[in-house]
Amino acid sequence: MSSSSRIPIIDFSGMRSTDTHAPDPVTLARVGREIHDACTQIGFFYLANHGVPQAVIDRAEQAARSFFAFPVDTKRRAAVNMRHRGFNALGDATMYQAKRPDYKEFFSIGLELPEDDPDVLAGQALRGPNNWPDFMPELQPALYGYYDAIGACGADLLRAVACGLGLDPAFFASRYTKRMQRTQMVYYPPQPPMSDEDQFGVAPHTDYGCITLLWQDNVGGLQVREIANDTWIDAPPIPGTFVVNVGDLLARWSNDRFRSTLHRVINTSGRERYSIATFYDPTYDARVDPRELGADHGTLRYEPVAAGDYILGRINDSMAYRKRRA
Template sequence: MPPATRIPIVDLAGVRAGDPDALARVAREIHDACTTIGFFYIVNHGVPQAAIDAAADAARTFFAFPVETKRRAAVNKRHRGFNALGDATMYQAKRPDYKEFFSIGLELPEDDPDVLAGQALRGPNNWPDFMPSLQPVLYGYYEALAACGADLLRAVAVSLGIDEHFFASRYTKRMQRTQMVYYPPQPPQSSLADADQFGVAPHTDYGCITLLWQDQVGGLQVREIANGTWVDAPPVPGSFVVNVGDLLARWTNDRFRSTLHRVINASGRERYSIATFYDPTYGATVDPHDLGTPAAESRYEPVAAGDYILGRINDSMGYRKKLAGEGSTA
C-alpha cells in the first residue's frame, strides 16, 4: 500500500501505450493537480527501475568521497559539477541550504554551434575524474528522464486544451538539468535560529516541470495553496514526484500553480534524491498567448526560456554571484 498523501498519484501507463482515452483521463487528472496543489506523483512512467537504482547507488558512492576530492569536479560557469554545503541560498532564506549536489546537463561538445556562440549554461559536462563510472550511469538516467518528460508533457499539453505535440518543438535542444542531491542529517532544532535551517528552504522551482526521485527517508513538504499549511510528500515506491515550475506557471498565465516546497531532513539519517528539471530549448519563447491566453489578459511578457532560467540560477547560487562580481556573463 502506498503511503497516505493528499498529493494525487497519476498512472502514465496508458499515455505511454498511445491510448487516447487514457491520455484524456490523465490530462484531466494533471489539470486538477496543477490548478490546485501544483504537485502530483507519476507511476508506470517507463523509466527502468534498474536505471533508477544504478543512479541512486552512484549518488551514494559519489557523495561518500571526501569533500576535497569532490571539489576536483567543482561547479563551473556552465552550472555543471559539484556544489558543497553552503553553495545555494533560496530567495529570502536566512541560511544556505544544508545539502550537497552535483549537476549535469545536455552533453554538448565544445564545437557545438551554441557553445561556440557562448550560449550560457551550454557545453560538456564536468564529470569527476575520480569516479569514471558516474558518467554512463547518470547520463543514462538523464536520457531516460528526458523520454519520460516528453511523455508527460504530451499529457500536460492536452490538459491545457492544446495539441499534444505543442511542447515537442520547444524541446529540440532541451535545457534539462539533473542533480544528484545529498542531505546530511540536520542538527536538532534546539533554538529559534535552528528553525531557519532547511535541507532546502521554501522555494518554487525555476523551470517548466520537475521530476524528482527520492529515497525512503522522507522530508519533502509542499505548502497547500488553499490554507497555507505544509503537507508531507512521502516516498511512494516506483514513483517520481512532479511539480509545476515558475516557467510553466508563467506560460499558463498562472492557470497552473508553482507551489512552495521545502526539505527538512529531521530523520537523523542521510537523505538522497535526484531532481530533473525538464526545461525547453534556450531560445524557446515562453508566451502565455501561445497557450490560449488573450493578449489583453496576459500577465507576462514573452521571455526566452534560457534567459529566465539563467536569471533565477544567478539569484540563488553563491558561485554565480561571485562570477557576476568578476564581470562574467556566462
C-alpha cells in the first residue's frame, strides 16, 4: 500500500511560459490529458521538471530551518494576525472533525499589498502586507522569492488544468489578476513514540482552494486517501518534484469532475520534517461557478461562491487564533 506508483508523475518540460515562448499545442494537450486523468482518479500527482530554480528552493528551505530554530517566544514576535500572516505555534490549527490540534508549527505569507491598496483600504479579508519577523530580516527575500517563483509555476500549471477540462488555456488568468496565493513554511517535530492514534502532524483534510503545490523534504510522512479502494497510501518525497493536489474550490468549479482528496501527515520518523505548501488560489471576488465549466442545472452540485469567501470560511473554522479574537 505504501507505493508512489499509484500517484502519477507528470513531466512539465516545455510548459513554462516566457516572454518569448509559450508551450506548443501538442505538449499542452499531452500535459492537460495527464492532469485530467490524475485529477479525476486520485486528485494528486507529482510535477517533475517544473522549472522553479533549485537555488530558490534551497534558499527557502534554509530560511525555514533557521526560522523554526528560534525559541517559540521569539517566533511569537511575528505571531499570526487577522490577515492570516505570520507564525502559528503548536496547537493553533485544528482540522475539521479532528479530535486534537495538528502537531506542527507554520509561518504564512500572502500577496504583499501596501496599506493604501484599494482592497486593503476597503477592508477585504486576508489582504495587506506580510508580517515579517524583525529578528530574521533574511526571511523576507528568501521566502518571497520562492512565493513569486512558485506562483509563476502555478499560473502555467493552470493553463494545463484548463486544457484538461476542455477550456481555453487562458480561462483562469482573468480570475487570478490579484491572486489569493498563500505560502506556508511548515515544521513538524517528531511525534512522540507513544502518540495517540488520533494525533497527526496534519489531521485528515482537504485543501480549501484550487490547487496546492507542495515542496517536501526527504523525511516523508504525507499520505493520501486513495479513492478507488478507500485506503491510505504514502506520497513519499521524489527529488526534483512538487506534489500537486486539487482543492475544494477546483472540485466545486469542475462540479466534482476533479477530486479534492483527503490527505494527512504523520511524522513517526523520529526526525524533524519541513515542507513549504503553496495554495494557489484566485482573486478574492472570483466567481466559482460550475456552469462556467459545463455543468447544467440538472447536474449542478454547487451554487456559485466567491473564492475568497469560501477560503475565509474554512480558515475561520480551523484556526484557533480566529476563534480567540472573534
